[in-house]
Amino acid sequence: xxxxxxxxxxxxxxxxxxxxxxxPVCGTIIVCDPIDLKPNPSLKDNPxxxxxxxxxxxxxxxxxxxxxxxxxxxxxxxxxxxxxxEQPHAALKHIEQLLQKQPERSSLLEIKATLEISLDxxxxxxxxxxxxxxxxxxxxSSHAQSAILIAATEGGLEAVSALQDA
Numbered sequence: 766x767x768x769x770x771x772x773x774x775x776x777x778x779x780x781x782x783x784x785x786x787x788x789p790v791c792g793t794i795i796v797c798d799p800i801d802l803k804p805n806p807s808l809k810d811n812p813x814x815x816x817x818x819x820x821x822x823x824x825x826x827x828x829x830x831x832x833x834x835x836x837x838x839x840x841x842x843x844x845x846x847x848x849x850x851e852q853p854h855a856a857l858k859h860i861e862q863l864l865q866k867q868p869e870r871s872s873l874l875e876i877k878a879t880l881e882i883s884l885d886x887x888x889x890x891x892x893x894x895x896x897x898x899x900x901x902x903x904x905x906s907s908h909a910q911s912a913i914l915i916a917a918t919e920g921g922l923e924a925v926s927a928l929q930d931a
Contacts, residue, residue: 816842824872825906834872837863844876853884869900871907878910887918905931 816838818831823841826833830841840863847856860877864870874897881890894914897907912927 816845822872823875823906824870825875825901825904825909826871834870837870837872841872841876848880853880856880857884869896871897871901871904874900875906875910878914882910882914882917885917887914890914 816830818835818838819829822828822830822833824834830838834841840859844856844859847853847859857877857880860873860880864873864877867873874893878890878893878897881887881893890910891914894907894910897904897910901907908927908931912924912931915927916924
């Protein structure tokens with residue numbers, strides 16, 4: 766039986782990890798390759814409203830974007846438009862400019878890490894996730910980002926520990 770774990774529904778990139786086993790002893794999910802990063806097709810249908818303010822905030826707080834990082838909605842919208850317009854490097858550059866003003870902003874770090882992983886910029890993603898974990902060590906989504914990176918670079922089984930931390 767195959768399970769799919771989808772993270773960051775508020776992002777224009779869906780990160781799907783194919784899950785292929787559940788431990789019969791403890792119920793732990795064993796992660797297998799591949800990681801499939803693909804554009805969110807709904808953005809092409811409505812490019813003017815890529816960000817739903819009632820979607821989960823990308824920072825991983827569990828709150829709606831409107832009630833958590835509402836000051837970033839316009840910036841996240843710009844980032845989404847760049848990504849949907851196939852300009853991921855421009856989106857990264859924009860995120861880096863925003864992070865110069867707010868270097869520990871988890872929602873920006875989360876989006877940056879997801880984008881870096883999708884571009885196979887694993888060293889940069891590792892640095893971003895390191896900053897994210899240092900600034901927000903209790904964040905489940907930070908640990909999930911770490912698991913995604915480990916699965917992409919080392920394989921699914923190596924990511925289990927980080928996924929369990931999430």
